[in-house]
Amino acid sequence: MDDHTDQIRKPRADAVRNRERVLEAAKLVFSAGGPEASLEAVAKRAGVGIGTLYRHFPTREDLFEAVYRREVEQLSELAEQLKNAKDPVDALRRWLRSNVEFVATKKGMSAALALTFQSTSELAAFSMDRLTKAIGSLLDRAVAAGEMRGDISPEDLLRALVGMCYMHDQPGWQSSVLRMLDVFVDGLRVQPPSKVKARSSKTTKPATNRKR
Amino acid sequence: MDDHTDQIRKPRADAVRNRERVLEAAKLVFSAGGPEASLEAVAKRAGVGIGTLYRHFPTREDLFEAVYRREVEQLSELAEQLKNAKDPVDALRRWLRSNVEFVATKKGMSAALALTFQSTSELAAFSMDRLTKAIGSLLDRAVAAGEMRGDISPEDLLRALVGMCYMHDQPGWQSSVLRMLDVFVDGLRVQPPSKVKARSSKTTKPATNRKR
């Protein structure tokens, strides 16, 4: 009818609000009930109708993905904030710890993520990229401050973190990971040459495979 | 009333048969349709009523576990057979390859297994034990024959195998793993052969690979 249809309306306020509510509810419900939690439960918790949920997220996977993306972005933002902390080493340590906590609360979601990552590895790429950048910024700062060695790449660190968290079905894994992370961070510090302890008799570690 | 009911009847033939049918059907359906495949589809495929399925396996997890256990036991039996093969190194290699195939066909089940392993790590213990023994018997024989070095434990080998298969969402992972396994087995030999070209052992004639 009218010819200036290229004019876009402001999105409706209630739509924005509801979308946010659903995401928040989904985070809670999935974390508690695992990947097969009822979507109707999510809708109820969010205080919206089931139809509203489906309009915003047509499939269960869409909802998963949106929740997970948001979490990754929050971790990313946390890194941004921590950039301004006084002690760069401590900032990095804190970020790593937040990450462990993130995994811990997502216990129910891990299987779902395994599924999702298989189907759309675009999401995997996105989150890897995002997290690598986050960890990189913190790492760089510590290195620039002369507090950490510079021969470890962000990818390495991320891989180590993910690898450590991978065993999160064992009991007491969380404290174990936290301990290992502390050791890891300590090992990353530029150390006074006097305090060099003998290496274990493990086989030689392959050199860090630098990417890019 | 009855106090000497300790007399045990022979299990009914149809019960045994149906149980087996359900397991076989479940293997197929889960592999194809993933962990959330319909149990009624399993029952239909098995040619039994849904009630029969539920009597044998009260929960979905019970069924999963039974299927997985059976697979592990089959791998175990395969090792038993391969014990009598002429060439111990080739026997080991074949077992490792069967394992890769096993993982490949279970593509849909991986997420399910992640879930199951979290809840009942007793199953994980069982399968680890079983597979370690299987791989150990083959390894020992090759070592006893003087064809392989003796400083690698069955656990190491199993871990390497599992670790290699863990990346089975990448495209082309299977051939990659097979290649790595060949390299690995070559590395395990007492006398590393001078660059044997990687080959795919389709035939049952392994002798062509022997050269030194």
Place this chain on the structure above:
DNA sequence: TGTTAAGCGGAGGGTGCCTCCGTATCTTCG
């Protein structure tokens, strides 16, 4: 304030989950 399209909610048809129980079949024993 009126117009209009974007958004909302929930009824409803469909599917799968799981239980329950009348019926069929197998084992045992006379």
Place this chain on the structure above:
DNA sequence: CGAAGATACGGAGGCACCCTCCGCTTAACA
């Protein structure tokens, strides 16, 4: 072999959840 009783079978049925569809509501814009 045949009866008796234990054991297993099948599927109807009630319930929860999935997802679509559409009449009603409400926010944006003029």
